[in-house]
Amino acid sequence: MAAKDSPLKQFEIDPISNIELGGYNISFTNSSFAMLITVLVITLFLTLTVNTRSIIPSRMQLISELMYNFIAQLLSDTVGDNGKRYFPFVFSLFMFVLIGNMVGMIPYQFTFTSHIIVTFALAAVVFIGVTILGFINHGIKFFTFFYIPGVPFYMHPLLIPIEVISYLSRPISLSVRLFANMLAGHTLLKVFAGFVVSMPFFTGVFPLAFIVALTGLEILIAFLQAYVFAILTCLYINDAYHLH
Amino acid sequence: MPQLNPEFFVSQLFWLAVFFTFLFVFLWRVSLPRIATVLEKRQNKIDENLSSAKELQEQAMEIEKKINDQINKAKLETDEKIKETINALQENVSAQLSSLDKDLEKKVSDAEKEILKSKDDQMKNINNEIVNITKLTVGKITDIELSDNELNKVIETHKGNFN
Numbered sequence: 343m344a345a346k347d348s349p350l351k352q353f354e355i356d357p358i359s360n361i362e363l364g365g366y367n368i369s370f371t372n373s374s375f376a377m378l379i380t381v382l383v384i385t386l387f388l389t390l391t392v393n394t395r396s397i398i399p400s401r402m403q404l405i406s407e408l409m410y411n412f413i414a415q416l417l418s419d420t421v422g423d424n425g426k427r428y429f430p431f432v433f434s435l436f437m438f439v440l441i442g443n444m445v446g447m448i449p450y451q452f453t454f455t456s457h458i459i460v461t462f463a464l465a466a467v468v469f470i471g472v473t474i475l476g477f478i479n480h481g482i483k484f485f486t487f488f489y490i491p492g493v494p495f496y497m498h499p500l501l502i503p504i505e506v507i508s509y510l511s512r513p514i515s516l517s518v519r520l521f522a523n524m525l526a527g528h529t530l531l532k533v534f535a536g537f538v539v540s541m542p543f544f545t546g547v548f549p550l551a552f553i554v555a556l557t558g559l560e561i562l563i564a565f566l567q568a569y570v571f572a573i574l575t576c577l578y579i580n581d582a583y584h585l586h
Numbered sequence: 587m588p589q590l591n592p593e594f595f596v597s598q599l600f601w602l603a604v605f606f607t608f609l610f611v612f613l614w615r616v617s618l619p620r621i622a623t624v625l626e627k628r629q630n631k632i633d634e635n636l637s638s639a640k641e642l643q644e645q646a647m648e649i650e651k652k653i654n655d656q657i658n659k660a661k662l663e664t665d666e667k668i669k670e671t672i673n674a675l676q677e678n679v680s681a682q683l684s685s686l687d688k689d690l691e692k693k694v695s696d697a698e699k700e701i702l703k704s705k706d707d708q709m710k711n712i713n714n715e716i717v718n719i720t721k722l723t724v725g726k727i728t729d730i731e732l733s734d735n736e737l738n739k740v741i742e743t744h745k746g747n748f749n
Contacts, residue, residue, distance in 0.1 A: 354588040355598070366596045373594070374601035381605045388617035395624050397631055403624070410621045430614035438609055458589050459598050464606070525589070 349532035353456055353525070372452040373460070380441045380454075388437075409437070413572060420576040424583050431471075432579075435464065436572035443524065443564030447557070455567075456524035458517060465517035468575050476582035487585045516574055520567050527560045716741055 357369035388409075391402035399407060413433045417425035425432075439455060446453025454460050476484040488505040489498070534556065537549035717737045724732055 350587055355591075355594045357594075357597075363600075366600075367594070368597045368600040369594070370601065371594060371597055373598055374605075377601055377605040381609045384609060385612050385617065388613065388621070392617070392620045392624060395620065395627070397624070397628050399624070406617075406621055407625060410618070410625070430618055431610060433618065434606070434610040434613050437613070438606060454598075454602075456589070457598060459595050460602055463599055463602055521589070 347536065349529045349536065352452075352528060352532055355452075355457075373454045373457065376442065376445055376452040376454045379451075380438060380445050383445070384437045384441050409433075416573060417576055420573065421580045421583065425576065425579060428579055432572055432575055435468070435575060436568055439464070439520065439571050440565060440568035443568060444561070446524065446528065447561055447564060453524055453528055455520055456528055458521045461517035461521040462513065464571075465513040468516065468578060469513035472575075472578040472582045475579065476585075479583055480585060484582075484585070487581065489586075491586060512578065516571065520571055523563055523567050527556075527563055531556055531560065713738075713741065 355371045355373050357371050358375060360367075360369045362368065387402075388406050391400070391406045394400070394403070396403065410433070413436055414429060417429055417432055421428070442455045443453070445451055446455065476487065480486075488502050488509065490501055490505065493501060531553060534549045534553050538546040538553065540546075541549065717734060720737055720741070721732055721734075724730055
């Protein structure tokens with residue numbers, strides 16, 4: 343596969359300016375640029391639309407409020423009253439992933455959520471935070487999370503390792519889910535875009551039509567994955583409060 | 587796959603940490619409190635309006651109750667008045683009937699008296715006529731002039747025979 347035309351070329355990272363700190367390469371890249379755009383879009387949108395603080399909201403303000411209420415509802419449904427203090431974090435996470443995915447849908451724009459290292463870092467923050475939270479709330483009793491009550495005793499040697507493994511694989515499943523969705527969607531778009539060019543005569547309109555439909559689906563997936571990321575975070579936080 | 591190339595891992599992690607931390611702190615400290623304030627303000631306004639609506643509704647109910655009371659009162663008063671009027675009319679009618687009865691009785695008795703009187707008068711006239719006729723008859727037959735007194739005496743004595 344020629345690297346120039348590879349559908350995976352869109353995931354390559356290009357440094358915009360080379361920076362080195364303490365021997366580490368921390369170049370500002372197209373990935374960092376996408377993050378910058380994402381953060382700017384979120385902060386500016388959420389700040390400017392609510393600037394007037396009007397009781398009867400403008401359409402834009404209503405969007406901000408809907409997002410706020412959406413995540414607040416999600417948290418209170420899954421975690422309950424305890425969840426309120428994690429609201430800023432879950433909201434930031436949701437918006438970061440959502441707008442990151444959406445920015446990635448802009449043609450020629452880099453999708454930082456399609457990089458496993460980014461999604462894994464986010465998932466790891468959630469995982470570590472939730473684990474610490476579990477120990478803060480329950481102390482050493484948090485280990486009883488792996489013990490399923492009401493199961494015959496001879497099943498425990500089997501079940502406890504399974505529970506531990508499933509717990510430890512949470513950050514992996516959380517990050518790979520998002521990463522793989524983004525990777526697959528964008529690769530598929532690129533592959534079909536290649537068909538549009540390479541197919542003879544006017545038959546290229548068929549893959550083009552497919553791309554149009556797929557773009558709609560990808561936008562849906564962009565939202566859905568951000569939602570899944572947020573709701574799983576909520577569920578993990580809930581687990582840290584309520585052991586089985 | 588470019589994702590597995592560790593060349594830019596540190597860079598990605600570094601910038602992710604920078605931007606996500608900034609985003610988190612900014613949303614936590616600036617954006618979300620703003621939205622929360624707006625939502626709270628609106629909720630307060632809604633609650634206020636709801637409570638005032640409830641108050642107004644209560645007032646309306648009170649007024650309605652008052653109106654109903656007034657209507658009932660008016661009905662009762664009207665009923666009373668109607669009853670009173672009917673009673674008064676009935677009394678009036680009975681009074682008039684009794685006065686009519688009295689009048690009629692009086693008239694009947696008057697008429698009876700008059701009849702009796704005229705009967706007497708007629709009887710007297712009859713006596714006078716008898717006297718006159720007797721006088722004329724006796725005068726024609728016998729040329730005797732009889733005085734009225736004498737004739738009256740005779741008639742009185744023979745009266746029983748006439749009847």
